[in-house]
Amino acid sequence: MNKPTVSFISALLAFFLLCPGSAQARAKFAGEFLALGAGARALGMGSAFVAVSDDATAGVWNPAGLTRIRRREAHAQHAEQFGGLVNHDQVNFGATLRGAGSVGFSLLRVGVDNIPITLLEHPDRPIGPDNRPVRVGSVSASDYAVHLSYARAVRKGLAAGGSVKLIRRKTGSGTGFGYGLDAGVLWDAAPGLVFGLAVRDLTQSRITYSSAATDKIAPTALVGVAYTWRFAALRGRLTGSLSAGLGQDAVSIEDGRRFNAGVEYSLRETVALRLGAEEGHFTAGGGVRFYGRFGVDVAFLSRSDLENSYRISAMVQF
Numbered sequence: 001m002n003k004p005t006v007s008f009i010s011a012l013l014a015f016f017l018l019c020p021g022s023a024q025a026r027a028k029f030a031g032e033f034l035a036l037g038a039g040a041r042a043l044g045m046g047s048a049f050v051a052v053s054d055d056a057t058a059g060v061w062n063p064a065g066l067t068r069i070r071r072r073e074a075h076a077q078h079a080e081q082f083g084g085l086v087n088h089d090q091v092n093f094g095a096t097l098r099g100a101g102s103v104g105f106s107l108l109r110v111g112v113d114n115i116p117i118t119l120l121e122h123p124d125r126p127i128g129p130d131n132r133p134v135r136v137g138s139v140s141a142s143d144y145a146v147h148l149s150y151a152r153a154v155r156k157g158l159a160a161g162g163s164v165k166l167i168r169r170k171t172g173s174g175t176g177f178g179y180g181l182d183a184g185v186l187w188d189a190a191p192g193l194v195f196g197l198a199v200r201d202l203t204q205s206r207i208t209y210s211s212a213a214t215d216k217i218a219p220t221a222l223v224g225v226a227y228t229w230r231f232a233a234l235r236g237r238l239t240g241s242l243s244a245g246l247g248q249d250a251v252s253i254e255d256g257r258r259f260n261a262g263v264e265y266s267l268r269e270t271v272a273l274r275l276g277a278e279e280g281h282f283t284a285g286g287g288v289r290f291y292g293r294f295g296v297d298v299a300f301l302s303r304s305d306l307e308n309s310y311r312i313s314a315m316v317q318f
Contacts (some may be wrong), residue, residue: 029216031201032142033110034165037061038090039077040297040313044285046264048241050224051186051196052264056094056315059104059149062184062198062222063161066151069094070271071293071317079311087111088170088311094149101152104163113141144168147182157188167207180205180217196224196243221246235268266307274299293317 040056042049049057055063056075072095079088090108091183118133125131144167151161160183165176184198188247198221204219224243231237245258262283269289276283278301285299294316301309 007035017027026138034145036088040285040299040311041287043283043299043311045264045273046260046278046283048099048243048260050243051226052241053265056092057149059106059163062150062196063151063163064159064184064186066094066104066149066161069102075315076312081309098212101150104149106147108145109315110141113140114138117167141171159186165172174210176207176209178205178207192228194226209282237266239264
């Protein structure tokens with residue numbers, strides 16, 4: 001993507017976020033940053049992670065997955081979307097309480113920093129070689145969300161969980177605060193076969209801005225299935241997963257854009273390779289584990305319409 005295109009997207013984004021008259025557009029995309037997910041492992045698998053969730057990022061993907069954590073686990077992520085235009089950072093924590101379920105914490109930030117504000121050198125004249133825009137300042141737009149999660153086993157093979165979300169949006173001089181609820185279920189239907197269901201913004205999350213404007217994020221249901229094959233001779237496992245989004249703001253499954261798929265091959269729980277498709281876009285990634293409790297994962301998302309995105313994450317169990 002060339003610089004003029006990046007500048008245009010930045011300006012367009014700032015317009016939608018900052019202008020009072022763009023409430024409809026702002027409302028439409030109010031929850032988009034919450035749909036980015038968490039972790040390079042998940043992105044490498046095409047974000048088909050609803051039925052796979054088994055680490056500290058489960059509070060974001062499917063809170064029920066927190067019951068699969070066996071140790072305390074901390075996770076950190078940095079991602080650059082669309083050629084570095086959008087930064088996506090996140091920290092996650094999960095732990096199992098003895099006989100009292102599992103808890104999780106997630107903090108995410110998605111931001112577009114230093115969006116240029118320009119004016120014509122001579123505002124009363126048309127733009128041209130002798131009257132070009134000059135930068136007079138900059139503005140940043142950022143979204144924050146905190147997930148406080150709890151999960152527990154309902155019975156053997158069935159777990160349920162939920163997350164309380166606190167949301168803060170800052171766009172120039174305007175600020176918005178909101179809250180919401182997520183819920184999820186994981187069902188081990190057979191050895192190696194798992195079904196997952198996660199409902200985001202269960203009660204239609206509400207964001208209220210300093211200007212007195214409000215946004216509502218419509219509920220979205222994510223359904224998924226995953227199957228794991230184990231190869232004892234190679235001490236490896238292969239996991240395949242599928243997921244789809246359903247809801248008022250979800251794109252229809254028939255066009256393939258809300259359908260995610262991914263595979264992960266792990267050798268001796270030390271080295272992993274991943275491939276996937278996120279809403280029709282190719283993804284790939286890999287990861288390594290050290291001493292059984294440290295790990296680093298990377299992922300890549302290819303897009304033909306915008307620049308590629310990269311994500312790196314690290315985790316530690318203790």
